[in-house]
Amino acid sequence: MSSTSEQRTFHDELVRHLLIFPSGVPGVWALSEVFESVLRRFDTRVRALAAEDGAERLHFPPALPRRLLERTGYLDFFPHLVGTVFSFAGSEEEARELGRRARDGESWAELQAPTDLALTPAACYPVYPMLSGVLPESGRTVEVQNHCFRNEPSGDPGRLQFFRMHEVIRLGRPETVLAWRTAWQHRSLALLGSLELDAETVQASDPFFGRAGKMLAAGQREQELKFEIVVPIATEVPTAVCSFNYHQGHFAALFGITLPDGSVAHTACLGFGLERVTLALFRRHGLDPEEWPRSVRAALDG
Amino acid sequence: MSSTSEQRTFHDELVRHLLIFPSGVPGVWALSEVFESVLRRFDTRVRALAAEDGAERLHFPPALPRRLLERTGYLDFFPHLVGTVFSFAGSEEEARELGRRARDGESWAELQAPTDLALTPAACYPVYPMLSGVLPESGRTVEVQNHCFRNEPSGDPGRLQFFRMHEVIRLGRPETVLAWRTAWQHRSLALLGSLELDAETVQASDPFFGRAGKMLAAGQREQELKFEIVVPIATEVPTAVCSFNYHQGHFAALFGITLPDGSVAHTACLGFGLERVTLALFRRHGLDPEEWPRSVRAALDG
Numbered sequence: 001m002s003s004t005s006e007q008r009t010f011h012d013e014l015v016r017h018l019l020i021f022p023s024g025v026p027g028v029w030a031l032s033e034v035f036e037s038v039l040r041r042f043d044t045r046v047r048a049l050a051a052e053d054g055a056e057r058l059h060f061p062p063a064l065p066r067r068l069l070e071r072t073g074y075l076d077f078f079p080h081l082v083g084t085v086f087s088f089a090g091s092e093e094e095a096r097e098l099g100r101r102a103r104d105g106e107s108w109a110e111l112q113a114p115t116d117l118a119l120t121p122a123a124c125y126p127v128y129p130m131l132s133g134v135l136p137e138s139g140r141t142v143e144v145q146n147h148c149f150r151n152e153p154s155g156d157p158g159r160l161q162f163f164r165m166h167e168v169i170r171l172g173r174p175e176t177v178l179a180w181r182t183a184w185q186h187r188s189l190a191l192l193g194s195l196e197l198d199a200e201t202v203q204a205s206d207p208f209f210g211r212a213g214k215m216l217a218a219g220q221r222e223q224e225l226k227f228e229i230v231v232p233i234a235t236e237v238p239t240a241v242c243s244f245n246y247h248q249g250h251f252a253a254l255f256g257i258t259l260p261d262g263s264v265a266h267t268a269c270l271g272f273g274l275e276r277v278t279l280a281l282f283r284r285h286g287l288d289p290e291e292w293p294r295s296v297r298a299a300l301d302g
Numbered sequence: 303m304s305s306t307s308e309q310r311t312f313h314d315e316l317v318r319h320l321l322i323f324p325s326g327v328p329g330v331w332a333l334s335e336v337f338e339s340v341l342r343r344f345d346t347r348v349r350a351l352a353a354e355d356g357a358e359r360l361h362f363p364p365a366l367p368r369r370l371l372e373r374t375g376y377l378d379f380f381p382h383l384v385g386t387v388f389s390f391a392g393s394e395e396e397a398r399e400l401g402r403r404a405r406d407g408e409s410w411a412e413l414q415a416p417t418d419l420a421l422t423p424a425a426c427y428p429v430y431p432m433l434s435g436v437l438p439e440s441g442r443t444v445e446v447q448n449h450c451f452r453n454e455p456s457g458d459p460g461r462l463q464f465f466r467m468h469e470v471i472r473l474g475r476p477e478t479v480l481a482w483r484t485a486w487q488h489r490s491l492a493l494l495g496s497l498e499l500d501a502e503t504v505q506a507s508d509p510f511f512g513r514a515g516k517m518l519a520a521g522q523r524e525q526e527l528k529f530e531i532v533v534p535i536a537t538e539v540p541t542a543v544c545s546f547n548y549h550q551g552h553f554a555a556l557f558g559i560t561l562p563d564g565s566v567a568h569t570a571c572l573g574f575g576l577e578r579v580t581l582a583l584f585r586r587h588g589l590d591p592e593e594w595p596r597s598v599r600a601a602l603d604g
Contacts, residue, residue: 021360021432024367025418030428031361058323059333061464062364062449065326069404076401083387084414085421087453092512099378102371107416112386114411115453116327117463119387126332130323147364147449151389151417161419162363210394 003155010234010283011157017287026153027161031275038289039164039278041300042195043145046166046272048302049187053180055143055168062147062162064126066118072128072254074121077208077216081150083119086112119149123165124269128251131171134258135265139172141180145274158233160275167271171257174248174266181244181268188229188242188270194299197231197241197280204228204240231280241276245269305457312536312585313459319589328455329463333577340591341466341580343602344497345447348468348574350604351489355482357445357470364449364464366428368420374430374556376423379510379518383452385421388414421451425467426571430553433473436560437567441474443482447576460535462577469573473559476550476568483546483570490531490544490572496601499533499543499582506530506542533582543578547571 003011014020021030031039050057066084069075075082086109088098094111101108120126123146131140145166152159170180185201192199204226205217220226225246230238245268252258252265259265281300285292305313316322323332333341352359368386371377377384388411390400396413403410422428425448433442447468454461472482487503494501506528507519522528527548532540547570554560554567561567583602587594 023428024369028363028365028367028419030432033359033361036359036361057335057338059335059338061330061462063330063451063464065330067326070407075404075410079390079397079400083389083417083419084411085385085451085453086388086411086414086416087385088381095381095511098381102377105372108377109388109416112388112416114388114409114414115385116455117330117385126325130332149365149387151387153418160363162365209397 004235007156007234011155013287014157014282019282019287026155027159029160034289035278038281039274042277043166043274045191045300045302049191050143050168053141053168055141057143058127060120060126060144060146062120062149063117064120066116068125068129069118072125077206078121080209081121081152083149083151085115085117085119087115089113120146121148121150123148123167123271124169127169128255128257132256134260135171137260139170139176142169156234157279158239158276164274165271166274167269169267169269171252171265171267173259177246177266177268181246184270185244192229192231195281196293196296197284199229199231202228202230233276233279233283239276241280242270242272306537309458309536313457315589316459321584321589328457329461331462336591337580340583341576344579345468345576347493347602347604351493352445352470355443355470357443359445360429362422362428362446362448364422364451365419366422368418370427370431371420374427379508380423382511383423383454385451385453387417387419387421389417391415422448423450423452425450425469425573426471429471430557430559434558436562437473439562441472441478444471458536459581460541460578466576467573468576469571471569471571473554473567473569475561479548479568479570483548486572487546494531494533497583498595498598499586501531501533504530504532535578535581535585541578543582544572544574
């Protein structure tokens with residue numbers, strides 16, 4: 001994926017101010033403590049909001065069973081974004097050949113075989129199979145913060161390959177889930193507004209793959225299943241920092257999550273892209289958080 | 303890798319008490335908030351000790367450039383532990399084939415190609431290439447906490463495939479680095495002792511691959527380059543929860559890290575396995591942290 005000169009300028013400023021350290025692979029950085037500290041403070045704000053919902057917190061590694069992506073249709077919709085984990089299971093002779101090829105700059109891909117793991121593409125994916133069974137009458141609310149991976153190398157600082165997503169997931173009756181989504185839309189706009197970010201809600205669709213994907217995206221828009229909160233990051237064209245997805249019964253039917261009356265539950269989730277929010281704050285208020293307006297620093301610290 | 307009946311019993315107790323949630327792939331779990339809260343509190347204790355050293359904190363995603371493992375010899379020493387990231391870059395027709403195979407339970411591995419990324423095998427690996435150049439006279443101290451991956455599926459709860467390592471890395475003159483290592487050995491024993499864990503130091507070697515690896519391990523022991531602090535986790539046979547590695551000039555020579563007099567710097571690191579320390583605490587003090595001795599809870603909270 002290409003990047004514009006405005007995006008490259010912002011990227012280079014972040015590097016010059018020692019906020020990010022490029023690894024050599026596009027979209028994979030080390031972050032400074034200054035960057036991380038802003039991210040952590042914002043993350044704590046989201047956690048405090050989720051606590052008001054009584055959300056149950058779960059913690060995941062950055063990978064999940066490959067089988068889970070095979071079951072959920074993720075591979076049909078987003079085959080281009082998936083990262084799978086491969087490893088070596090050969091003989092000593094093959095290990096020597098692997099080492100030799102690596103030293104000589106030759107490909108050693110064919111000496112790798114797939115493991116049972118894939119990188120987590122969205123923070124909520126590993127949650128659904130854990131909740132198989134009958135929900136309480138009031139449903140459930142779960143909160144996670146995961147490292148996610150999407151295979152989209154880019155020079156746009158707003159598009160990392162590895163990034164953290166803070167998600168809240170609601171499971172219950174359709175009307176419960178929809179009312180929750182609306183409440184969080186207002187909460188999220190208020191949170192971002194308190195940080196003086198120019199946030200607005202837009203109808204959105206997922207980046208489904210290929211020609212058939214265009215139809216899926218149109219259907220998603222028509223049913224108003226997805227919207228995003230966008231703010232300017234590297235350019236004046238705003239980028240999504242928060243995404244709301246209403247899955248209807250998709251995940252619950254797959255994993256047997258039902259309401260007490262036996263009907264399939266509905267699910268929805270919202271996710272904040274933590275690096276994106278942090279970048280938007282640097283873009284809006286400058287590269288030194290000590291110099292940000294007192295009101296913004298106070299809002300960040302809750 | 304197999305597991306003993308004692309290990310399986312401890313694993314099942316953790317599951318029954320809702321502290322861990324197996325994913326279906328051995329060594330890949332979700333963690334409860336109770337588990338994570340203990341881990342976080344221990345992590346904060348290590349961070350406070352590193353702050354006394356004036357350590358600079360850096361933050362990394364769970365992957366690094368594959369090229370870095372190719373350059374450092376990691377692939378020669380530990381080819382069996384490495385995880386590489388593969389992805390799809392094919393046509394719409396190939397995407398349909400991929401989706402069909404996944405649904406039908408056939409292999410879709412050959413439709414995946416290697417990316418430029420590998421999973422981070424040890425938390426300090428991405429640090430060294432960032433420090434190319436001349437160190438200050440007093441050297442540098444860097445601190446990281448990373449998700450690491452090692453391809454060793456096992457039923458032993460003390461051996462996760464994804465786990466977090468809190469590392470401190472010291473770069474400087476050989477005598478500086480060695481004195482630092484000794485100081486941290488005492489600090490680490492004191493920290494684990496304050497949590498009433500039966501911790502002791504042992505000479506150790508890395509799990510080098512194959513027959514040649516046996517010689518490497520012997521040399522590492524002879525030169526006293528590695529030691530570990532071990533405590534009982536799932537069984538009375540103790541497991542390493544903290545590992546100290548003295549690399550001499552290995553990484554510094556590779557990445558051009560020098561002292562002001564132009565000589566190659568030496569480096570050492572120590573890493574706490576955060577899930578292992580947490581498991582050792584549950585094993586030692588019981589599965590409900592509210593019931594732990596007051597002195598242990600106080601030490602955990604610093």
